Every structure is written in C-alpha cells, then in structure tokens.
Amino acid sequence: MKKSISLESVSSFILLLAGFILFWEWLRPLEQITDTGSLYLFVVYAAICFVTSFFTRNLWAKFLIKFFSLLFIMDYLFIDATLLSQEWMQTLGLELRFNLEVVWENDWALMTAFFRSLLFLFLLWLMSYLLHYWFMVANKFFLFVVLTFIYLAVLDTYTIYDAQLAMVRTFIVSFLVLGLSRYVKLMDNVETKDNKKHVWSWMTPIIVIVMFATVLGIYSPKLNPQWPDPVPFIQSTAGHVGFSGASVQKVGYGEDDSQLGGSFVQDDSPVFEAIAHDDIYWRIESKDLYTGKGWERSKELDFQPLNNGEIEWSTFLPQQTETASYSATVRPVNQNQLPKVVYPYGANHITSSAQESFFTDSNSGLIEAESAEQNQNLSYTIEYEAPSFSINKLRSNSNDDPADIKERYLQLPDSLPDRVRELAAEVTKGKDNRYDKAQAIEGFFSSNGYVYQIEDVSVPEEGEDYVDQFLFETKIGYCDNFSTSMVVMLRSLDIPARWVKGFTGGVEAVDQPNLPEGYSLYEVTNNNAHSWVEVYFPESGWVPFEPTSGFTNPTDFYLETSGDVNTEDYMTDDQEPEEESSEETSEQQQGNEALNPEEDESEVGGASNEDDGNGSIYYWIGAVLLVIVLLASVAYLKRYELRDWYMLKRWHRLTERLEIEAAYIYLLEILEKRGLHRRKGQTLRQYAVEVDQRLGTSEMYDITLAYEEYLYRNQTSSPKDNKRLQSLFQRMIDQIFA
DSSP states (O other), rough: HHHHHHHHHHHHHHHHHHHHHHHHHHTHHHHSSOOOOOOOHHHHHHHHHHHHHHHOOOOOHHHHHHHHHHHHHHHHHHSSOOSSHHHHHHHHHHHHHHHHOOOOOOGGGGOOHHHHHHHHHHHHHHHHHHHHHHHHHHHOOHHHHHHHHHHHHHHHHSSSSSOOOHHHHHHHHHHHHHHHHHHHHHHTOOOGGGGEEEEEEEEOOOOOOHHHHHHHHHHHHHOOOOOOOOHHHHHHTOOOSSSSSSSSSSSSSOOOSSSSOOOHHHHHHHEEEEEEEEEEOEEEEEEOOEEESSOOOSSOOOOEGGGGGGGOSSSGGGGGGGGEEEEEEEEEEEEESSSSSBBBBTTEEEESSSOOEEEEEETTTTTEEEOOSSOOOEEEEEEEEEEEEEEHHHHHHHOOOOOOHHHSSOOOOTTTHHHHHHHHHHHHTTSSSSHHHHHHHHTTTTTTTTOOOOSSSHHHHHTHHHIIIIIIIIOOEOHHHHHHHHHHHHHHHHHHEEEEEEEEOOOOOOOOOOOOOOOOOEEEEEGGGGEEEEEETTEEEEEEEETTTTTTOOSSEEEOOSOOOGGGGGTTTTOOHHHHHHHHHHHHHHHHHHHHHHHHHHHHHHTOOOOOOOHHHHHHHHHHHHHHHHHHHHHHHHHHHHHHHHHHHHHHHHHHHHHHHHHHHHHHHHHHTTTOOOOOOOHHHHHHHHHHHTTTHHOOOOOOOOHHHHHHSSSSOOOHHHHHHHHHHHHHHHHHHO
C-alpha cells in the first residue's frame, strides 16, 4: 500500500509541475506584448502558490503563505518604506484609495502600476487554486493542454510574440505527462504489484516517440506563410491604425523606422485636412543614419522654441531659388491626432488661433506644438515660399560639400554589399553632374521592372541588407524600399542624400468651401503616409526627388534657355511628352471613326422603315410585324458585331471620363465575354499574365499594376498617370477587337 501511495504522490506532483510549466508559457509573452516588467517575480509568486497548494493542507497556512508572499513582492517593487511600518501602511492606503476612486469613476486608464500589479498577483493566486483543482480533482489536464496550444497559436499569429519554442516545450511536457498519467490509471486497475515496477519500460518508448516527433516537427520542411500579417488588417478594421506604438507593420506615420519591410494594409482613416494652393507634399522629418535594416537619427533631438512662429531654417537656399509665396491651413481630425506638425517646402512662419508654443529640431526638421489646453487638436496656418528649381543651376552646382554634410549624409554601413555600389555606378555611367546622376537613379526603378506592392513584401533576414534585398532579390516594395534604395545608391557615389517622411497631398474634398482662386481643401488619410528623398546641392540646398514607381514629384523644375530647345528638357516630373497625348488622341479618333459606320447604318435602317400613312390598319400591323421580324433576324445574325459595338461605345465613355476603376472592371467583363475566363481563386496579376500570353500582348499586366497603384493612392491619379492609363487601355482594346 505504501508503494501505491508513493507512486500516486509522485505522479500527482509531476502532473502539477507540468501544469505549472504550461502556466509559465501563458506568462512568458507578457513582456513582449504588454508593458509588464519584472516578470520573474510574478513567475516566482505563481510557483509559491502552486507548491503551497500541493504540500499544505491547512487552509489558514495556505492563506498566510500566499498573502505575505504577495506583500513582499509589492514592497520590493513599489514601496521604499519598511514593510508594515506606519509609512508603509500610509502609502498602501493612499494607493488603494486613489485607485478605488478611479475604478468607481470608470477611469480605468488612470490606474497606477501599483494597483494593476496587485490585481495581477491576486489573479495568479486565484489561477493557482483553480488549476490545482483542475489537475488534482477534476482531472482536466488534457483540456488545459489544448487551451495552451490555442493560446500560443493566437499570440503567434496576431502579435509579435514568436511561439515556436513555446509550442515545442508545450508538446514535450504535455505528452510525457499524459503518458505517465495514463500509466498510473492503468496500474490502479491491476492487482499485481510487480507491474508497477515497470514504469520505465512504459515511459521509455513514450519518451523516444515524443523526442522523435519533436525533432521531426522542427527539422521537416514547412511552407512559408500563405497570407500577410493579419494584425494590421484587424487594427485597420478597428480604426486604430496610424499612430499606435505597437511593433507591427501598419500604414500611417510612425516614429520607429529601425526595422523596415513587411506587408501592410490600406487605411483611409483621416489624419488632417489642409487648405493649400496646390497638391503638395507635407514634410515632417528626415533621418540620416542607415543601419542596413532601417533608419535612425545620428543626433539626439534638440527642440528649440520658435520666436513668434518664425522658422529660421530652410531645406533649400531661398536666395538662390525662385519661389512663390503662399499660405496653408492644417486642421487635424479629432479621432486621429497627428503628433507632429506637417509643413510644405519653404515654410517660414507658423501661427495658431490658440496660444500655442512651437518647438523645432533643425537637424531633423521636426516641429512640435505645446498646447495650452489638454487634448486640443492643433489647427495652424503656415506661410511658405514654394520653390522652383532651375535645372541649369542644379547641373552647374559644385561638389564642394561642407565637412558636416559629408560626415552625416554620406554614412553607409560597412556591411553594405559591393554590388549596390556597382549598380549605382552603372546606372549613372556617363552622367557628369550631380543633378543628372540623381535623376538617373530616380528614374531607374520605374524603367527596370521594380514593382510597387504593399503585400508579400519581404523583411531582411539576419545578415541581409534591406536595400540589397530590394535591388537584387525581391524587386517589389513600397515607398520605403524605393526611397531608401535611392539614398543609399547616391551616398555610394559620394552624393549627400537623406531619407524624408511625411504625407502626399491627399485628395480634394467633395464639398469645397469658398476659397481664393487656386486654393482647395484636401483630405489627407493614413494611406497618404509616404517617404521620399532629398539630395544636397552646395549652392541650392536640399532638393526633393521622388523615386517610388507610380508617384510624381510635385516640386517644380524648369530649364533656362535662350534658343531652340528640346521640349523634353522642359518637362517636370509630373508632365508627359506631347507625342503620347497625340497618339492617344489619334487612337481615340480612329476608334470613334470605326463606330460611325455602324451608327449611320442603324440610323439609315431606321429611316428606311418609315412609309406613308395610307392603307388599312391591317396593312400597318403586318408591316410592323414584318419589320420587327426582319430587325430581330438581322440583330441575331449581327449579334456579335452589335455586342462589340455596344462594348466599344460604353468603353469610350468610361475612358473619356477617366473612370479608371469602372473601366478596369468593364475590361474584365469584355475579356470574359470574349472567352478569356478568369479561374476561381486566380489573382488579378495571374489572370493578367494569362491574358497577355493568350493575346500576345504585355498591356494587361501593366494595366493591372497601374490599377492596383491607383487603388492604393485612394483613387487619385495625376494627369501623367491618366494619359498613360488611357494609352494602355486603348492598346488593349485594339488587341481584343483586332
């Protein structure tokens, strides 16, 4: 009998120990997914509770051990006074009184760390009692194993916690203990005591099987993730994407750029409204230290107050640059307060209707406001000198960069692969000035197959460079990939450059207030968060460039000339060659001319059916029926020609109105009716490749990429994009109906 009791006691203790190890797995993620600190103390307290519940039978003894352990931990973490002294008791009373009032008033966010920790310790106390009952009395160990796997899987999928090792530990502990528990149950039904001596003969194969399954599970090949990180989507649906501090990829402005890459989802939550003269870029800050994974600041922020709102620094040299004076008003929205001031290029003065004090860090360009009232949305007006850069002056700029500019803005990590430098040299081969080199790299991406994409964007592995991965491996990414790559390539050529963050101009509001001529109200959302490049010119200052495919630089560039010039030299980044426009017009005219004969035929046919009104009513009924039959017969025989005519007519109506989304959807309908069916589960890009292969074209894939970029930019497009899309659409239609 003693051996039986001993075996049961040992197995019970092992079962409770395994339960504690699994419960520990519930606590491990807290340091990563919450702001919980000193986690080891909570683990120790949970262990004390488990051990006390197993070895102590007296209820009062259990209570005293757990209660005083709790007091010791609280004293160690929060109270400097001697334990249970008068000062200690006063501190405890103040904490309890304040937090109970907060709870009574439902201001949960105001609870102190002391009170939250106290509640958490009480929760561990309660959980130890419940788990002891579950394991020892209710025999629900397997259910807790299942719940642990579910808990870890959810955290691994929807948070930053990596539960791979936790899953392995849970698997090993759970199945070993379940095997032992099964052995004990079998022995309870066996009268021969000698069978209980064979516990190792029972457990050895179980240990071998569990270890073999563990090794097999770890080292067997596995599929890569089949869908993007769901966390940004969930946050977007909940309306929290944009400015939270969570370490997950999201669309919107964020301050931590040390680890770039990864997919994100769109979020059209409004950030601010702006009344401005043009569709301009809104600058927030620049960063100068490239680490190989992302961007950091080489200097600590040093905010200085603005005297009377005067911004004494400028990104470019106003005395060397042609400018035009404008003003802009920014109004952040209530539900998504922007923590920084956004401003256009050339900002020189900022004012607010409220009594605001503004502070700026001239190194990064950050501007912040210290509001006189708490939780007030800052509305402010900025006066600025919009620059127009002379291409002639930029080309004639010297290479005499100041020493401090070289030190900060030529920095590159030693680990940067040589092939990045070699590519930059190859792209700029034959260019003899800084402007032409920058322009060559700016246009390199869109003309060499680099695709703008927000899904399935890779994150560099350990030892892999972010720019190198984009340039040579993936060739897909969003603005951070393009802008960072351009900065690094320029620096490898000894051209100072820096990485800039902010917002694109947004879209014009549907309901426009009464504003001066040339001004509009723009709505800017998280989708407009963007990054671009500034290049340093010694006699001009910092000049913005836009390398991201599908985006255009709103900054004006002009070419000074005194004679005959090549019209292409006059084009700014948001202009298209006139040849494309004329080709598109001629193609549309040809399409309209192709429709005219059919329209004329139908009109003639309708006219020929008219006859004089003489004759009996029966004659007219017969004639009408005959005409209907004839028309129906002709329509049936010519049904395919009529269908194509209607499709083309509707098509030209959509393209003339620049209804890009409707035009693309209708193009899919046309292809479907022409026998090019899209298979179930097939993506738009896969379908586009198949269509191009069937028709011997390349336009469908280009149209699909442009359509996806159009959707990402919140259904806005520049005149350049409109012309390009019209041309692509027309060539595609010509191929379909050829």
